Amino acid sequence: MAGLSAGIHACRNDYDAEIYEQHNLPGGLCTAWDRKGYTIDGCIHWLVGTGPGSQFNRLWREVCAIDNMEIINRDIFMSVEGSDGKILHLYSDLDRLEEHLLETSPADEVVIKNLIKAARVLSTADFPLEKPNELYRFWDMPLMFFNMMPILKVMGQLSRISIKDYLAEFEDPFLREALSLVMPAGYSMISLVSTLASLHSRDAGFPAGGSLAFARSLENRFLELGGRLNYGSRVKEILVENNCATGLLLQDGSKVYGDIVISAADLHSTVYGMLNSRYRSAKIDESFDHLPVYSSVQVSLGVDSDLTGETESAAVKMDSPITLGYEHNRYIYLTNCSFDPSLAPAGKTVIKATLYSAYEHWEASADNPERYREKKNKLAEQVISEVEKRFPVVKGRIEMIDVATPVTFSRYTGVWKGAYMAWIVPPEAGRFKIPKELPGLSNFYQAGQWVEPPAGLPGSMLTGRHVIQIICSRDAKTFVVE
């Protein structure tokens, strides 16, 4: 996302842009793959910016044909199915959600009302996104402050507390547990509340066709604007002369030269691999040493059964937890992908099961194909038993099984430890960003999820735009968009 976005904005601003991508597909982590006629989507659960006219929607329109895509919005974003038949529906509509939460736990009225109020405030907010931090001048501050007035209080309160700590205020243990399952509970509460806000505004849908089709739309835009894309071109090293980036050494031994190098590849492999640790910063070192990351394993099943009308997204409590390294999963996330019929042959469905998983759990056996396969098979068996319990109709109808581990994600994209949203930055770290330039190295910029975690797709796309804005400013050019 970051690389394609940077490429598109570079072309539009009259730079000659060429992308070198190791894979034979666009999208990086935003991908999908086909197995036995089924499409396994490896990424998008919700995409912020799908609502026409929203702030991120305007930014997506600059880089892809989002306004021509069918967007699937769900009334119930996720259902949490706890023990003893307890169910909590996370309605996208905040009024319905509030009503449902109050019915579930009247004793939590105050905290529920505060939560919903905060989400309502954020659902109408315009964040100052379009200009990178690096280009802010002191005279921009009063205007920024003025624009953000309505949300400053909410932002201040929620960005300083983790989801886990905020939810500790709930008296009802099931509500506490259920709300902590929407996303990793180490994130700051602002992430959860802004997701509820985006769902309410119908700005966090699923683009029909899925992640790879979405990435293809950016690829098209880049090519239409005259960008050049080289697939199967793994970068081994970033060439540097006199502390100035001058080009790339590719895996096949060839060298390419350019005036500016932007890495939209994983930050760890860029800094410690492609740049041989020469331009690391204390912040980057410390972050990789100390900040946690989350990675997940995805077991996808192709079932010869149409599950239309069944629950589409559920976190289901298991009788016994599944432990994958240091991650103890008490819940399994099940997605019945029948909401997008393009992902399976007619009358059939993909069910995706997702669990948190330590990268190390798989890494330990990744060099031993037999052992690695055994581990995958064992997990697939456990998952199938859970899926058959939840959707008994699939028994005897599973005709495709696919297991993608954090090692799989890492192998295909180079992402460090299979991390899907970069580091989990604790709320006390404040507004955490990694500078897009490295100390001592000129003509080099870094984009992507690691520089503004937790970026996700919209944030990663935005970093690509920001890098080009910085370059335009450096070249005393006015940054133009369509």
Ligand SMILES: Cc1cc2nc3c(=O)[nH]c(=O)nc-3n(C[C@H](O)[C@H](O)[C@H](O)COP(=O)(O)OP(=O)(O)OC[C@H]3O[C@@H](n4cnc5c(N)ncnc54)[C@H](O)[C@@H]3O)c2cc1C
């Ligand atoms: C399972 C999963 C679910 C997710 N769900 C969502 C979601 O619902 N919503 C959301 O917004 N986000 C989601 N994300 C997060 C989102 O996918 C990422 O934050 C985002 O895609 C990161 O984009 P990026 O451009 O920074 O990096 P990447 O996608 O990692 O792209 C890096 C690119 O660089 C290439 N590359 C790496 N090294 C080299 C090299 N040496 N030479 C040449 N090319 C190289 C890679 O092949 C890749 O194409 C999810 C991620 C995962 C894994």
